[in-house]
Amino acid sequence: MTVDATAPSAAGADVARLVGRLRQELRVDQVRDGASEVDLYRRDASNMSGEASVVCFAESTEDVRRIVAVANEFGVPFVARGSGTGLAGGAVPPRGAIVISTAKMNRVIAVDEVNRTAWVEPGVLNLDLSNQTAHLGVHFAPDPSSQQTCSIGGNVANNSGGPHCLADGVTSAHVHAIEVVLPDGSVTILGGEDPEPGGYDLRGAFVGSEGMFGVATKVCVKLMQNPPDVATMLLDFSDVADGAQLVSDIIADGIVPAAVEMMDQLCLRAVEAYIHAGLPVDQAAALLIEVVGLPSAVASQVDRIRELALERRVGTIRVAADDAERALLWKGRKSAFGAIAHIQPNYYLHDTVVPRHRLPDVLAQVYEIAARHELLVLNVFHAGDGNLHPLLVFDAREPGVLDRVHAAGDEIVRVSVAAGGVLSGEHGIGLEKRDLMPLMFSPVDLAAQADLRRAFDPHLLSNPDKVLPSPAGCGDVHSVPEGAWV
């Protein structure tokens, strides 16, 4: 059925033995098996759920090592879990897995303020890391919309991005080294504090492996200098295509802004009703552009972006006058998902990437697909790197609506890939897009990925059933993974 079909699972009386064994290795209060508590860990922020047998709260590398050793002893799968904010089902426990929560491993261990690096535990929250190092004039660059609650360990597992990854790159570019407990229970360091530690780039292979290559227990991250000058611009357009085209114009002109975000009209209206920032609610779309750096470079880039925008029939150009206005504009962008509750009670957030020059055309197709399925769609996304986030909003109580949401989502993924794009820019594959992998990869390509996975995890115990599709379900989005509900 799946490549992991031979991996065993925990069931029945075995669970009691497993819990007893784990309690020999950890304190009793670190091992939780109460039905209602375990139930809380059946899902992440996606709409899929699985089955956990027990939840362990690790407090150290040694705790993780012991848990993984017990998992091997019992032949039971395990899944590491940070904050559970993943959107692709990556932390959904497969087959009665042991859930290893890293939430209590939340210390910033050491900061080298001269060379701008830090060793942190995986449970440190993304925004906490930047806040705790702010007095040194640095920050951790990846800034997912969930940055108040998502963890560094989760960022490593998903190779997370965020608005400010356009210029500085996603998580992989900000991780020097990772201490890991490999799936066989051995502990090692992948990568290094030094730049060329020799051998294969195991660090690079581990980042983005969605928990299938082991558990990160310490991470050495790169911290970026805060820019001396920042300009945040809001530009609006009566035609979405003009705004989308401006994104390519800016990049082709040799300017790589720190961030280029787009919000369409429905999104602008929802956000404005929520935060009252004076957003251009009568326009078709707005671009939020941030350029950072030294003052002369920032000023000349702002001027050049103005010129390019006028050629694309920009409506108004608003430049944040101070930090308060900048914060308000960013609040508008980052609170978009909360604002959507004013429109409909439920949403399904998609994540695909297309070449920047295809944005106008693919956006038009997204609107057409949603209209045909009688769904509302909002677009709020990282336009700078072509990373679309169409948000289908709906009321789940409406009979049959979920089928339409899934059919529309499937089409959006397909048109993105057909336009020369990819399945996911940030959220990962997890369970959600596992069976769509053949849209991008041939059987030979997928076999190479499976080979790498087997090298890290010969017994297939670390978060099985994710990322790699079952050969039987090739390309069929409707083959919902076993144990999942959608």
Next chain:
Amino acid sequence: MSLDEAVAAFALEVGADGPVAIAGTGSRGGPTPGIRTVRAPAGIDWIQPAEMTIRCGAGTTMGEVASALAEHGQCVAIPAPGSVGGALAVGHSGIRRLGWGPTRDTVLQLRYVSSAGDVVKVGGPTVKNVSGFDLCRLLVGSRGTLGFIAEAILRTRPLPAHEQWFCSRRDPWELLRALYRPTSLLWDGRTTFALLEGHADDIAVQAAATDLTPVDGPPELPPHRWSLPPAELGSLRADSSDSFVAEIGVGIVHHSEPSPARTHDVARTELHERIKSELDPRGRLNPGVDVLAPG
């Protein structure tokens, strides 16, 4: 012949049997002697300036890539000599790593010829992509032991509007703290060399604020390459007979003496062996190359 056809022909040449080594331009050392050698296809397939991407055969020289991209005001953050495939297989970064990042981060998508003679695609063509496991990073620096890189889609970057090398007698770590994102900071134990890029006015202001003196270029680099944690660079001493140029904030040291041997723990060594045996079970690709040995 199109690049796709050339890649298919290259795969046939690599075949599925017998030991085989890949050769580039020899700028980083040649292939293992006594073994059949193959060469990856050369040629630029396309440049998309608005995407900041380029697709080319791995046999394309870095010189050709640099001059073709320069016409669009762009470049790629891979050091100059040799071929694209050779630079990626070795994986070393250039002296602008502090500002431009490591070679591995330039790679968006690779197609390589596997041990079985198949063409395998890893990564994706867009500047952002988390679809599947990151074999791109794994192949960079793998020295042809896991697969022969046939073609690459690389991320480009804008050429800086202005750039200037400077020197200073000031402590290099003081400059690392004072300058905003210098592109390179080199230190030979006595003098610090800084490369600043960007708007000419910003460069002038930064140079004046930190007392930098313009120079024509970086110092000559000694032949050997060490990799140290950046925090340990202060232990290097200029008073010995050795000479060095250290990349401050990065940790690469260009040294007159060969790098000391490094050790790898058992778990990491075994993981290397498992990866090699999964991806090249018969050990036919670049036999004799030990990626854990310094090189």
